[in-house]
Amino acid sequence: MGCAAIAQRSMVPAMLTMPEYNVVAVASRTTEKAEKFAQQFGCEAITGYENLLARPDISAIYIPLPTGLHHTWIIQSLKAGKHVLAEKSIASDYASAEEMVALAKKNRLVLMEDFMFQYHSQHKFIFDLINKGEIGEVRVFTANFGFPPLPAGNFRYDEAMGGGALLDAAGYTVRAVHFVLGDGFTVKAANLKNDPKTGTNIYGSAFLDNGNGISAHVSFGFDHYYQGNYQIWGTRGKITADRAFTPKPDFSPLVVLEQQNQRHEYQLSPDNHFVGALREFHRTITTGTPEKHYHDVLLQSKTLDDIRRLSSM
Numbered sequence: 001m002g003c004a005a006i007a008q009r010s011m012v013p014a015m016l017t018m019p020e021y022n023v024v025a026v027a028s029r030t031t032e033k034a035e036k037f038a039q040q041f042g043c044e045a046i047t048g049y050e051n052l053l054a055r056p057d058i059s060a061i062y063i064p065l066p067t068g069l070h071h072t073w074i075i076q077s078l079k080a081g082k083h084v085l086a087e088k089s090i091a092s093d094y095a096s097a098e099e100m101v102a103l104a105k106k107n108r109l110v111l112m113e114d115f116m117f118q119y120h121s122q123h124k125f126i127f128d129l130i131n132k133g134e135i136g137e138v139r140v141f142t143a144n145f146g147f148p149p150l151p152a153g154n155f156r157y158d159e160a161m162g163g164g165a166l167l168d169a170a171g172y173t174v175r176a177v178h179f180v181l182g183d184g185f186t187v188k189a190a191n192l193k194n195d196p197k198t199g200t201n202i203y204g205s206a207f208l209d210n211g212n213g214i215s216a217h218v219s220f221g222f223d224h225y226y227q228g229n230y231q232i233w234g235t236r237g238k239i240t241a242d243r244a245f246t247p248k249p250d251f252s253p254l255v256v257l258e259q260q261n262q263r264h265e266y267q268l269s270p271d272n273h274f275v276g277a278l279r280e281f282h283r284t285i286t287t288g289t290p291e292k293h294y295h296d297v298l299l300q301s302k303t304l305d306d307i308r309r310l311s312s313m
């Protein structure tokens with residue numbers, strides 16, 4: 001739904017390599033755009049998102065629209081009986097996440113937020129190091145995701161379209177906290193900096209704590225030297241994932257393990273996390289087990305809401 005750059009660059013090419021998927025059609029607001037996209041990927045062009053939802057031969061919709069449009073089109077898709085894979089951030093706030101999850105539950109449909117980085121094999125490698133005791137007990141988690149300014153006019157600078165660094169870059173760092181360390185984290189302090197020109201937040205940071213001795217610090221922004229990493233610091237060592245959020249399918253990520261007087265560098269195999277996320281979406285549909293994704297959607301939007309609330313105190 002929508003000829004988004006992320007769909008064209010990564011998601012649809014990944015779907016076309018997978019036997020689980022049959023890319024039936026693309027819908028755009030404009031016929032010309034839909035036709036060009038459809039021609040590139042050998043599918044049908046549809047004008048108007050509502051006409052995509054009217055198709056009985058489509059069982060799932062991938063929604064890479066600007067965040068501010070997610071609520072409307074996710075609700076419409078779920079009402080039309082379609083499973084939904086929606087780009088991050090799936091919801092502009094917790095109230096809308098609750099409404100979407102409730103409808104998905106009622107209609108027995110999958111609703112999944114597309115944080116594909118979680119499906120890259122580098123994280124399994126890191127979890128294995130932790131489970132083997134290589135860094136001892138985990139004490140502190142740090143995640144950073146930021147990049148240089150985007151071209152003016154990008155929807156990420158438009159509040160009404162769900163713009164702002166909190167709903168974009170921050171989302172990765174918050175998901176990483178829960179993905180690596182689990183639930184139970186509360187936001188204790190946060191700071192968001194607004195761009196005076198556009199009124200959207202462009203950078204910030206937050207401090208979270210699980211009440212059990214582990215803390216997390218996340219930093220994010222649209223006005224930065226590129227960083228997309230996390231560090232896990234324990235009693236005996238430290239692990240750094242250098243390219244944690246955006247490794248391209250042909251990229252070999254670097255994971256560093258530091259211990260007393262030792263430094264191990266692991267150059268890992270490339271992996272396609274777009275395929276990984278799509279495999280998970282398909283698995284969730286076929287096994288009828290959407291609860292984890294409902295839970296993740298709610299936890300994520302609650303944490304982002306808390307960062308927004310605490311930053312204004």
Ligand SMILES: NC(=O)c1ccc[n+]([C@@H]2O[C@H](COP(=O)([O-])OP(=O)(O)OC[C@H]3O[C@@H](n4cnc5c(N)ncnc54)[C@H](OP(=O)(O)O)[C@@H]3O)[C@@H](O)[C@H]2O)c1
Binds near residue numbers: 004007
């Ligand atoms: N998970 C990831 O790694 C990742 C990476 C990049 C982006 N994303 C997410 O994917 C989504 C799309 O990002 P993108 O950079 O790919 O966006 P984009 O290229 O700007 O595409 C967004 C699409 O939304 C449709 N649209 C409908 N109403 C719109 C409006 N008023 N303004 C702008 N677009 C409108 C347009 O499709 P039509 O004109 O064809 O209708 C447009 O092509 C966002 O939620 C973003 O956070 C995720």
